[in-house]
Amino acid sequence: MIAGAVDTSHRQHPLHERSTDLYAALLGGNGKITDGWPSIDQWADSLETMFENNKGTISVSCAEWGLPNNSEDETQFIKDAIYQAEKSSGVDARFILSIVMQESKGCVRVQTTNNGVANPGLMQSHEGFGSCNDNGLVQNPCPRSEILQMILDGVEGTPAGPGLKALIAQEGGTADVTSYYKAARAYNSGAVASSGNLGQGGATHCYVSDVANRLMGWTDGPSLCAPHSIGQLSAAHWDSDSSAGHTERNGTSTTTTARIFAQTHGSSSSSLSAPSTPIVQSSVAWTSARVSHSSTSLACRRKGN
Known part of the structure; x- marks a missing residue:
């Protein structure tokens, strides 16, 4: 522990x-x-x-x-x-x-x-x-x-x-x-x-x-992580089942998290399939994208830097 x-x-x-x-x-x-x-x-x-x-x-x-x-x-x-x-x-x-x-x-x-x-x-x-x-x-x-x-x-x-x-x-x-x-x-x-x-x-x-x-x-199962917007988050945000209505320790609510992703998700990468699956209830829906394995690892590897 x-x-x-x-x-x-x-x-x-x-x-x-x-x-x-x-x-x-x-x-x-x-x-x-x-x-x-x-x-x-x-x-x-x-x-x-x-x-x-x-x-x-x-x-x-x-x-x-x-x-x-x-x-x-x-x-x-x-x-x-x-x-x-x-x-x-x-x-x-x-x-x-x-x-x-x-x-x-x-x-x-x-x-x-x-x-x-x-x-x-x-x-x-x-x-x-x-x-x-x-x-x-x-x-x-x-x-x-x-x-x-x-x-x-x-x-x-x-x-x-x-x-x-x-x-x-x-x-x-x-x-x-x-x-x-x-x-x-x-x-x-x-x-x-x-x-x-x-x-x-x-x-x-x-x-x-x-x-x-x-x-x-x-x-x-589906990954809820959007590769071009995860870097804009400064803390963890848990899914709707565990944190609906919960305010995170940094003061950001799950509804705010949904709004951030709705504003930044943009068009899906060609390597993604993009089922529109809202995972939190808010006035602004956001979608999750399932990242194929080949795009999350094998196609995006380190270059020895």
């Missing part, structure tokens, strides 16, 4: 009591729990729970790229590798899984992306060594050793760039949950923006909000 947690009585119930497709909060600002970001006790209660809830997504994750889906053994190897990486690095296994899901949805044969730096494997690591899809050379089955290497590349880092372990330490260490959120930003884009706002900077603006929601139990 991390000291300094804010009152969370208005928020969603624990993971096992709520739908796993629920995107619970728009998480804007700097990642501090005093600004409404989730404390560690609001994360999924264990890797076992979190992994079980993501199994359905993992099992069909490769089909998006026209590749053979994971076998049951390959999926089990991912969990085993995450536990092994947690033991060797001290990085929370739940955080590792959240990055895996954000980067590849758990597809062991995910392709390598390259925007100036090669990002292979389950965690799209910085010039990592592990891959079961090396320039189109697909391994099926994907060996246990290769899956472990993919996870270690992302967690322990590579000679070319840091992994989660070094980035968490760089941002202050595991005693403060904010360090995890900052590390996620740095893992995706190379650095935290000078403003400290985790919805700003390069690469995928919704990355950290998505990762934090995954840690709280979100799996594969």
